[in-house]
Every structure is written in structure tokens, then in C-alpha cells.
Amino acid sequence: MQLVAENLVLERGNRKVANDVSFTLEGGSGLVLTGPNGSGKSTLLRALAGYLRPASGSVRILGIGGSDGDTGESCEVGEVCHFVGHLDGIKSHLTAAENLTFWATYLSDRADSGHSVAHRVYDALEVFALNALADIPAGYMSAGQKRRLGLARLLVAHRPLWLLDEPTVSLDTGSADILVKAINRHLSDGGMAIVATHLPLAIEPARGISLVRKEAQA
């Protein structure tokens, strides 16, 4: 399994924010994006997830599909990734368990058929130390609790690629450790992860890419 980004050029409001970014990521390894504010980390992640169409260049993911009978050719990244952005994708009127149950059902893939939805939700709550809050509406949670709930989504359905935009925001150190462990476990299971962050994170094995702020271009 391999993620290949070739000569990506990304634009925001007619301004280039990434010029000619290329990288390859192998299954089982991570990539850490760093760079000052406004250097294009979020933009790159959104482009990888397929929300933003690159001005030129391409992103492909190769060798997926053994599990669900695809031909093993390249496929859309959006279909095989988890995306956790600045916003959590959590409904404040639903309880923690309801939120996760919805995502578990909505996102589940053939690879998940081994475990029941309830089981996966329970496990994810457990990992992120949220079981005590399972039946509390998300609107009543603190910033960090809500963030953890957003991250628990990563574990309720299997996706080979994780795209995480500043995932440790609002997390206390204990929770940040939990997250790093979850990422490392995902990598050691052969998955891939791309993480934008301002803090050093102990993700292994991982390469780093440091973005710089782009100079003006006509």
C-alpha cells in the first residue's frame, strides 16, 4: 500500500500556497507536517482528502482493496481515509455513544465486519477514556473531552489512511499520549498517517515534511 503525491500545486483564493509538493508514503509509516502558521498544512491535508482540487498534480493511493475485492488499482483517497480537521464532526445534541455509533455505522467497511458496531464503539470509548461520559450529550463536554470524542472516530471504522490536522489541540498530556499510542498502533498494523502539528509528537516510524510560507507569485 502506498500513497503517492506528485507535483501538487495548491491554490487558495488565486494564491499558491503549496508549490510542487511530492512525496510517497509507504504502508506502516507516518508523515509529520510542520511549518509556521499559514504555511499550508491544513490546505495540503484537505487536498489529500479530496476536498480541494489541486491546481495541478495528483494524489493516488495504490494497492488498496485486497480486503474488499477491488482490483488493487489506485483509488480515491477520500474513500479510504479518516479526516480529523479543526472541527470535530460531533453533534452536541447526541450523546458520546450515539455520536460514535452513528459514525461506526456510517463509515463501516467490509474490513470491519468482524466486530459489531456496539463493540467497536465500546472499544473506542475505552481507548480514549471516555466510557464515563458515554451517555452525556456532547454539548456538555469540555473542549478536550469533545476533541477526544472526535478522535475516537478513528477507531470505530477501519481506514488505511489517517489525515489529522493538529489533533492534540486542547488535549492534556495524558490524552495526547493516548493519541500517539493509537497512531503508532495503526502504523504498526500497516496503516498510514499524516499529521499536521506544531508540537513534537513521538510518532514512529515517521518522516517529517516542513512547509515554508510561500513567496508571492504572479
Next chain:
Amino acid sequence: MQLVAENLVLERGNRKVANDVSFTLEGGSGLVLTGPNGSGKSTLLRALAGYLRPASGSVRILGIGGSDGDTGESCEVGEVCHFVGHLDGIKSHLTAAENLTFWATYLSDRADSGHSVAHRVYDALEVFALNALADIPAGYMSAGQKRRLGLARLLVAHRPLWLLDEPTVSLDTGSADILVKAINRHLSDGGMAIVATHLPLAIEPARGISLVRKEAQA
């Protein structure tokens, strides 16, 4: 000048999240709130700012008003503080300069009359390295740029007390340094600051209070 919190008991949805918190903060010094997710940092800050009425106990600020002719008696904390929460208070349809100009006019106090609004806005943009973005609508900014713009509000109008809830979220290291410097300058000018954070911040002189998660209470 002195901030006095006495026997504060705070409740959220009928659950106590802070029990009997008392402290005194002198002008010229800071207070750093730490504690795991859900331990009540945001709740305490909102209570200090006056948004949340404490179940019992009181918060008073003493000795303000030399500058604007008050009697020097205690007064409402809400009237003399800057509050920067998880949300930035920034309108995405207005440019950076327009956002700050509004806050400068709205928040300005007699103490600010020495400097024109435009001047204060310019200075604040300068300090947070935002001048290049002055005429760009806030909706086009990256997470960190927007956060910096929210923080620049601290400098457009004078307030003796700063209440900051995880202010370094989304900031790169350079910007976090700028913020810490601004806080330290405010303290050395005799101001007070209370900062909730998960990261160690070099705020001086500052005491720390570490909150713990409350056990469930009937």
C-alpha cells in the same frame, strides 16, 4: 489592585466542577491554571469573567479606578477584563483591520484616550505580525492566523485583567513566544493575567493552580 476569589463553588448541569476555590492575585502577577481535560479550567475562567454565576462564593476586584475616577471600591470583573476563550470573536466577513478597529472602538476606555484607535490597531497588528494580512477578510486566514487576530484584541484596549483560555492553541512556536512576551509585558506594567493551558508557558511572575477532576457528586 487585587483580584480576590473566595470559596468559589461552580456547578455545571447540577454537577460540581469546582469546590471551594480561593485565591488572591496581586497586580503585576499572573496565574497559570492547569489540570486534565474536564477539570474545570474553562468553567473557572467563565465564572471569573462573570458569565457563569457561582453556586456560592464570590469574585471581586479591588483598587481599580484610579484612572477613571471610580471610588476605588470593588467592581464587576466583567467590566475590567479581556476574555479570550476557545472561540476568537472574529467576524470572517470583516478584514483583520476592520475586526480590530471595531473592538478598539467598542472596548476602549478612558485609559486608552491617549492613543487614537487607528494607532492602537496598527500597533496590535504589528505585535502579532499580522500587518501583511490587515486587509484580508478573516475568513481567508489559517487557524493560527485567526487565533493571532483574536489575541491581538488584548492590545487594542487597555484592561487590567486578562483571562485567557488555552491561548496557544493553533499557534506556531514563534507566535506562542510573541504571546508570552505580550503577557509578560502586561504583567510588568502592573496588569494581571489568568491563563489556562496544557503546555508549559514562560509567564513571569506567575503562580500555578492545578485543578483536579472532581469525582461525581450527587
Next chain:
Amino acid sequence: MSAFLALLKRDLMLSVRQGGALGTALGFYMLVVTLLPLGLGQDLNLLSRIAPGILWIALLLAALLSLGRVFSSDHEDGTLDVLATGRMPLEMVVGAKALAHWISTGIPLALTAPVLGLMLNLDIAVYPLLMATMLVGTPAVSFIGAVGAALTLRSYRGGLLIALLVLPLYVPTLIFGMAAVNGLLGVSGTSAAMLILAALSLTSVVLCPFAAAAALRVQMQ
């Protein structure tokens, strides 16, 4: 398919949780109809004459205005981003949400119309026909409305702008709905109008998700 059902279920659940979507739309519907006699005077003949038209228009407004935040609330909390990952195409996401809107709002509104008809002194014989046209016509209302909601995803004018964009598109539905109720065209005319109404609904169910999904995609950058 299970993703589609999960989304449908969640939207229905939210519409119950979030302060009774249903109750609100119904309440609005009733209030508009109640205000009318205040504005028009209580001439019962006049009222019963304009009743079917008023009921249809109030239904359009109530349905439309409850559509306002169908997509934008999901956009603002990041849910839409996640819904767009995975194998279910955005067209199906739109379909599920519009369907949920029809079930949670369109059907109840149609079923309430007779009660309000009573208040407007509407001839009882007209009730079955009125309800039938509304049931057949409201899918078009929900699905066309979804296009409007998608187009205004990021606009801060929400509700009213949608109305401006979408009300013109409701005109055919309104015209044929009224034609069917008024029976001006005789029995065969009525059934023809019903057929056209059904065709309008079917067409919008099929085509609108594509337009709405296209609109969402360009705004998710």
C-alpha cells in the same frame, strides 16, 4: 445502504432532539394560518374561498424555512467533511438528508392541513384531495429546497436567501397543486394535475441530489 440508513436515522433523531423540528414547523404553519383572519377580517366566505391557496403557501414557507440549516449545521461542526469521506457519494448524502426532511416535516405538515382547513371554514369534501396533493407534492418541496440549502451553505443570510432562490422553483408545484385541489379542470383535469405533480416530485427526487451535491463540493474546499 447501511450508511444511507444510518444517516437517515441520525437526521430523524436530531430533528426530534433539536427542540422538536416537527413541532416548530407545525407551529409556524398554524400561526401563519391563524394570523390571516386577523389581517383579513373574519368574513367566513372569503376565508373559505382562499383557504386551499393559503394552506399550500403556508406549507411551502414552513417546509422551506425549516430547511435552512440542513447542510450548514453539518458544515459548521465539521460533520459534512466526514460524511464526504467513505464510499457513499455525496449525492446519496443529499438524498438521505432530503428524505429525512420530507419524513420529519413534509408529511406531518400535509397531515395537519385539514385541521387548519377547519379553522378557515374549508369545505370538508375538499380535505382528502388537499391532503393527497400535499403528500404527492411535498417531496418536490424537500428535494428542491435541498438545492437551495446547499447553494447557501456558506452564506450568512441562510433562510431568507434560500427562500429567494427556491420559491420561484416551487411555482410549478404550487400551480399544479392548486389546479388539482380547485378541480377547475373537472375530474379528468384533477387527475392529470395529480399526475403532473407526481412527475414533478419524481423528477426532483432524481435530479436535485446531483445539483445539491455539486454545490456542496465546490464549497467544501
Next chain:
Amino acid sequence: MSAFLALLKRDLMLSVRQGGALGTALGFYMLVVTLLPLGLGQDLNLLSRIAPGILWIALLLAALLSLGRVFSSDHEDGTLDVLATGRMPLEMVVGAKALAHWISTGIPLALTAPVLGLMLNLDIAVYPLLMATMLVGTPAVSFIGAVGAALTLRSYRGGLLIALLVLPLYVPTLIFGMAAVNGLLGVSGTSAAMLILAALSLTSVVLCPFAAAAALRVQMQ
């Protein structure tokens, strides 16, 4: 005072920036009036008879629905928290925002009414009176509406729920507005109705900010 003016100015600026609040409210107003004849048939006598009532009710709806996010957009991005610090009491904040709404929506709607009256075949002699009642009555609409907007600050149903809460409160305004226009009460009756309308507006300008500010405070925890 400068804080009040700054807030007023910002709100007016936003209402222009954010996609022409004005155009949208006006467009909605016109569309509702246009849909009516489609639903009611084209009998001009009928239309001119119900015109003043229809114009008033459509105005209420257009004004009301544009109020929907007056406070909630400020709440969602944290602005409201900041507005509540500083020396200006929350009551004044509410006042500034309601005033901005009246200027940016109430007045233009009142001024458009005659154009729509033309299309509903309304007697030209009635126009000045109609506009006058609307200008005098709309402050009540904006300020009472602000209470509704404040009460629904955190509700996800926004627009419709406000309508439900506030429309009943508009009944006196509507009744006296209609009484003044219809001149049913003779000339002296008309001016009495106008006076009452003015009193209603004044009272709401004075009292509503307190209710709205109280509603905001309990929700800002």
C-alpha cells in the same frame, strides 16, 4: 456611547457585506406576495380587498425571519462573550443590534410595500397611510423579535422557533396596524390606532432590551 455607535455601525456593515441582507428580505417579501395570486386565483377585487392584510403579514414574516441569527451568529463565533465584557451593559448591546435590524430591514420593507400594493391592485389613496403605519409599527417588530432571537440563542431550530415564540406577540401590532389602514374606525379612529401603534413601538423599544438581555445572560454560561 461610542461603543453603542461602533456596534450599530458594525452590524449595519455586516448586513451589507453578508450578501445583502436587505435585498434578500425584500426579495422574500416580494415573492410571498407573488405566490399569493398563484394560490388564490387572479380575482382582482378579492386581491385588492385582502392586500393590506397580506402586505402586513408578509412584512412581519420577512422581518422576523431575517432576525433569526441576530444573536446566534455572534454567539457561535465568541463575539457575544466579548461584547458582554466592558462597561456597556448587555441591554444596550441588544438595543444597538435591534436598532440596526430596524434600519437595515424594517425601514426598507415598509418603503417597498407600495410597489407590491400596485401589483395587488390596492387603491393608491391608501399608500401613504399604509407606509406610515408600517414605519411606526416596525420598531416593535424588530425589538420584540430581538427577544425571540435571544430566547432561541442556542436552539438549532433558529428561524422557525423564533417565529413560533414571537408571532403571537405581534398580534397587537398587526391588529392596530390593520385598524389604522382600514380606516374602519373613521378618521379619528385612524389617528387613535396610529397613536396606539406608536405606543406599542415605544414600549417595546424600552422594555424588550431588558427581556432579551436577561435571556442572553442565562444562556452564556
Next chain:
Amino acid sequence: MQTLTQRLANPTRFMELSGSVLPWIAGAAAVVIAYGLYLAFYVAPPDYQQGETARIMYIHVPCAWLAMAVYAMVAMSAFGFLVFRHPLADVSAKTAVPLGAAFTFLALVTGSLWGRPTWGTYWVWDARLTSVLILFFLYLGLMALRSSIEDESLASKLTAILALVGIVMLPIIKFSVDFGNTLHQPASVLRVGGPTIDTAMLTPLLVMALGFTLMFVAMHFKAMRNEILRRRVRALQLAQVEKAQASQLAAAE
């Protein structure tokens, strides 16, 4: 080899070409309209029922036709923009909308003015008139949506989608006279089976229609040229702001 449309679609080529033909089209429009007005007022006979007021027709009908034709053009441009992503198609769609709205407005006003003497009222709510009014609202909706979004390229795409959705209204307007009772004249020129109108009136009508169409083309070209220039100026300004920013940021770091 490029096709003709491809060559025309190049903005620079378009500027050159439109620059050179614009005066000719504008001139032709003026001449044809002048001739049409002469025919309408001095040559064509007064209507045997309506007398002189019937001459409003020579303005009313071309405006009404253009109101619909321009919408079709907007929709086609929108399609071209969405499918081929060509900026010129967007420029065309954007600039045609206000013009179309203006023609629709004129059709409404002239129709109302004509209605007063013939039907005894400025306005009736029959299917034809209402549907033209609805078309006017569609135009307004396109303008409102575009102005409600700050990001220009986003606004273009969204309005294009709306324009395509709105095209379903055109047949309804065109055939509105055929269903339901209406006061308005059924189509007598653009109809299956050929025109049923007298040639003495048909000729001036067609001449006026041609003149109005030429006028629309001229105004549209002019508006497109303005829009292209505006976009170029904006791009230059942006680039300058960018440069200033970049140097400032470099200095700050």
C-alpha cells in the same frame, strides 16, 4: 488545430476581436432600431381594436423575447463554465444576468403600461405575466447569490449551478399562455405552424427584434470587456499586495 470557439475563448483574443467588432455592432444596432422605430410609428397601421397604443408592442415584444433568450444564454454559459471550466464563459454568464434582468424589467413595465388602456389595469395575475415576474426573480436570485459570497471563483460556480437548475422555468414561461385562462395574447409569431400576424405589423416587429438583439450583443460585449479588465486589475492589485506581504514576512522572520 484549435476550433473557432477555442480561439475566441482565449480572453486576449476575445479582447482584440470584440474590440474591433464592437463599434460595428453598436452602429448596426442603432441603425436597425432607428429604422424599426420609423417603420413602427410611420409605416405600420394602427391596430383596428387598440389603435395607437398597440405600437408599444414593438418595444414590448422584443424585450419579452430577449428576457427569455438571455436566460437561455446565461444557462449555456453556465454549462460551458462548469464543464469546460473556461473563465470567459463565467464572464459571459455574470455580465448577461443584469442585462437579462433589465430586459425582463422592461417587458414588465411596457406590458403594464400597455395593460392599463387595453385591460383596464396595470397588472393581472395570469400565468404569462406571473411567469415573467418569476423569471425576473430568478435573475434577482442569481445576482443575490453571487453577491452573497465573497470568494469570486466559488460564487461563479454556485451561480452557474443555480442558472442550470433555473432553466426548467423557461418552457413554463414560454407555454404558460397555453394552459389556464389568460388575458394575454397567445404566441402569434414564435409558434408551431408559422406566424399568424399580419405582415404589415410583422415586419417592423422583426426589425425591432433584430435591433434589440444587436443592442444586447453590443452591451454584452462591452460589459464582458469591462469585467475582463476589472479582473486583470484585481489580479495585479493582489499580486502587489502579495509582494508587499512576502517582503514584510521575510523581514519579520
